[in-house]
Amino acid sequence: MIRRTLLATAAAGLTLAFGAPAMAQDVTKACFVYVGPIGDGGWTFQHHQGALAVKEEYGDKVEIAWQESVPEGADAERVITQMALSGCNIIFTTSFGYMDPTNNVAAKFPDVKFEHATGYKREHPNVSTYNARFYEGRAVVGHIAGKMTKTNKIGYIASFPIPEVIMGINSYYHHAKLANPDVELVVTWAYTWFDPAKEADAARAMLDQGVDVITAHTDSTAPLAEIAKEGSSAWGFGQASDMAAFMTNDDGTPGPRVASIIDEWSPYYVKRVGQLMDGTYEQVDSWAGMPEGEVVIGAMNDAIPDDVKAEAQAMIDAITAGEYHPFTGPMNKQDGSAWLAEGETADDGTLLGMNFYIEGITGDIPN
Amino acid sequence: MDLSAINPVLLVASIMISATPILLAAIGEMVVEKSGVLNLGVEGMMITGAVIGFIVAINTGAPLLGFATAAIAGAVLSLAFGVLTQIFLSNQVATGLGLTLVGLGLSSLLGKPYEGQKTVTLPKLDIPILSDLPVVGRMLFSHDIMVYLSLGIVVAVWAFLKHTRAGLILRAVGESHESAHALGYKVIRVRMLAIMFGGACAGLGGAYLSLVRVPQWTEGMTAGAGWIALAIVVFASWRAGRVLVGAYLFGGITVLQLNLQAAGLTWGVQYLSMSPYLITILVLVFISSNRSRSSHDAPANLGQTFHATR
Numbered sequence: 135m136i137r138r139t140l141l142a143t144a145a146a147g148l149t150l151a152f153g154a155p156a157m158a159q160d161v162t163k164a165c166f167v168y169v170g171p172i173g174d175g176g177w178t179f180q181h182h183q184g185a186l187a188v189k190e191e192y193g194d195k196v197e198i199a200w201q202e203s204v205p206e207g208a209d210a211e212r213v214i215t216q217m218a219l220s221g222c223n224i225i226f227t228t229s230f231g232y233m234d235p236t237n238n239v240a241a242k243f244p245d246v247k248f249e250h251a252t253g254y255k256r257e258h259p260n261v262s263t264y265n266a267r268f269y270e271g272r273a274v275v276g277h278i279a280g281k282m283t284k285t286n287k288i289g290y291i292a293s294f295p296i297p298e299v300i301m302g303i304n305s306y307y308h309h310a311k312l313a314n315p316d317v318e319l320v321v322t323w324a325y326t327w328f329d330p331a332k333e334a335d336a337a338r339a340m341l342d343q344g345v346d347v348i349t350a351h352t353d354s355t356a357p358l359a360e361i362a363k364e365g366s367s368a369w370g371f372g373q374a375s376d377m378a379a380f381m382t383n384d385d386g387t388p389g390p391r392v393a394s395i396i397d398e399w400s401p402y403y404v405k406r407v408g409q410l411m412d413g414t415y416e417q418v419d420s421w422a423g424m425p426e427g428e429v430v431i432g433a434m435n436d437a438i439p440d441d442v443k444a445e446a447q448a449m450i451d452a453i454t455a456g457e458y459h460p461f462t463g464p465m466n467k468q469d470g471s472a473w474l475a476e477g478e479t480a481d482d483g484t485l486l487g488m489n490f491y492i493e494g495i496t497g498d499i500p501n
Numbered sequence: 502m503d504l505s506a507i508n509p510v511l512l513v514a515s516i517m518i519s520a521t522p523i524l525l526a527a528i529g530e531m532v533v534e535k536s537g538v539l540n541l542g543v544e545g546m547m548i549t550g551a552v553i554g555f556i557v558a559i560n561t562g563a564p565l566l567g568f569a570t571a572a573i574a575g576a577v578l579s580l581a582f583g584v585l586t587q588i589f590l591s592n593q594v595a596t597g598l599g600l601t602l603v604g605l606g607l608s609s610l611l612g613k614p615y616e617g618q619k620t621v622t623l624p625k626l627d628i629p630i631l632s633d634l635p636v637v638g639r640m641l642f643s644h645d646i647m648v649y650l651s652l653g654i655v656v657a658v659w660a661f662l663k664h665t666r667a668g669l670i671l672r673a674v675g676e677s678h679e680s681a682h683a684l685g686y687k688v689i690r691v692r693m694l695a696i697m698f699g700g701a702c703a704g705l706g707g708a709y710l711s712l713v714r715v716p717q718w719t720e721g722m723t724a725g726a727g728w729i730a731l732a733i734v735v736f737a738s739w740r741a742g743r744v745l746v747g748a749y750l751f752g753g754i755t756v757l758q759l760n761l762q763a764a765g766l767t768w769g770v771q772y773l774s775m776s777p778y779l780i781t782i783l784v785l786v787f788i789s790s791n792r793s794r795s796s797h798d799a800p801a802n803l804g805q806t807f808h809a810t811r
Binding site: 170171172173174175203289320321322323324325326328329330331332334335336338339340342343344345354355356359360377379384496497498500 | 506507508511512515519522609612613616617618619710714715716717719720721722723724725726755756759760762763764765768770771774
């Protein structure tokens with residue numbers, strides 16, 4: 135008896151909670167699914183900045199909602215379904231592992247728009263994908279890494295063996311090699327996006343083996359904190375977010391973060407929600423980079439010599455102007471077979487499906 | 502592949518640092534389970550210790566004070582678990598899981614203003630003579646004080662359980678609370694103390710993460726370390742010495758596989774990463790395959806509620 139009353143009350147509560155926004159259609163509800171906590175200071179933090187920019191831009195005309203630390207896989211499908219049920223008009227799922235859950239839920243809610251970050255599956259007309267050309271940022275930090283290493287060993291903390299990450303590794307190595315022909319790349323796979331202790335361990339393992347410039351493809355600031363323990367003999371980069379706390383040490387000397395690759399999602403989020411509100415929304419496969427302002431290189435600190443700074447800035451300017459593509463031939467695949475001829479640039483399809491290392495990188499990509 | 506790039510001295514040194522948080526949490530949980538209580542809230546107590554330790558250290562500039570407060574915070578949180586399970590007789594599994602959720606939420610709330618800040622960390626000890634020894638000096642005798650404290654706690658727990666009357670009573674309570682009660686021992690009081698000890702150790706382990714190993718506060722930074730600590734207790738079949746082995750093995754394999762990768766080995770790394778869990782399953786199978794042996798390992802009253810009037 136009590137249970138029945140409870141259920142009835144719960145049902146009434148649900149109707150109230152989820153029914154009301156559906157009736158007020160003049161307010162657009164944008165929802166965000168995050169893979170880590172907003173406080174990671176990296177990947178998720180930047181997506182949330184984008185979400186806040188949407189609210190800032192449209193004020194009372196939009197409502198935003200989000201859920202943090204949603205595991206990739208079955209849990210994600212439940213969370214996305216719940217968001218669709220609760221009156222979200224557009225749902226941004228912000229990690230590669232949400233690809234299948236997003237498409238599965240999209241099949242059930244044809245009136246809700248779904249936006250999946252860094253994926254490639256658009257199985258339904260209401261699913262769009264968006265990504266940023268992070269390899270443009272990796273090119274710039276690769277150049278800096280090649281110029282700054284004293285041991286000629288540079289490191290890359292990789293997360294999962296997906297095209298996105300492999301693209302970053304290749305771009306980083308290619309430009310380090312152009313800047314310094316003697317450079318050697320060390321890659322470690324952490325198999326996680328967010329685990330500060332393990333990320334720190336990965337940085338430690340590389341530092342112990344003589345690597346002195348490290349870039350990370352994981353989400354926290356832990357690798358920078360580990361690099362900081364070396365004093366001013368090893369360097370790293372902010373990843374996804376500026377990570378400015380590591381730019382300068384407490385004593386005023388340049389900190390371990392010499393530059394950073396910032397993901398700036400705000401332009402895309404503001405644009406898409408705006409399109410949804412004025413009715414011009416269409417399914418897209420968006421892949422923007424430095425020219426659109428979605429990939430930004432954070433301020434370079436004084437550990438970088440002035441000439442290297444100038445070279446890095448020149449590269450940023452060239453990419454932004456569309457004059458330089460980081461994957462420009464001649465480039466060979468790891469096994470020595472030709473990939474890009476002199477002056478040829480990689481097409482997007484190859485990049486998005488990238489499953490090979492370029493020549494000079496040792497080791498194999500795990501399956 | 503260039504295995505010569507791995508320096509064994511630095512490898513062992515970083516394994517010791519990497520294993521310390523899970524060692525602290527696991528040895529505390531072992532005492533709790535020895536008294537017959539299953540507290541699944543290790544993760545929650547660890548992360549609460551991590552945030553409290555960080556907050557105190559950053560505000561006072563004294564990391565050791567941070568550790569002390571973290572231990573107290575872990576103990577206080579575990580006390581809530583103790584009151585619910587021992588006095589109000591709630592289900593231990595559900596309450597423990599609840600404790601984890603509370604700890605994660607509470608820490609994220611408390612830690613918000615401290616994200617991205619840097620703290621003072623513990624200095625590495627410079628022990629006269631020992632630290633200057635070749636090889637072992639850098640490997641074993643140049644760590645911070647918490648590494649040695651964690652080893653000291655393991656020895657103390659071993660000696661307490663094996664050689665003291667109080668330890669015998671604690672084990673008796675875990676093996677048969679009815680008999681212990683009939684003999685006049687205060688079952689609930691013993692268990693409360695064990696739970697608080699476990700909470701304090703988990704708090705210390707968490708603070709080691711945020712103050713030494715990473716060292717910074719990031720929401721959710723324990724990332725499952727508490728669950729690994731629980732696995733280590735089972736792996737160790739509830740013995741202090743084996744908890745030490747287990748923690749160094751679990752921590753060691755993570756560090757070793759990253760070092761192997763950095764040295765250029767790419768094959769089989771995934772298998773190495775999963776091996777501790779595989780070994781835990783094997784140990785569990787081994788324990789449960791033999792009824793007479795199992796009675797020597799898991800405390801007989803583990804996870805059961807006790808009420809004096811039953």
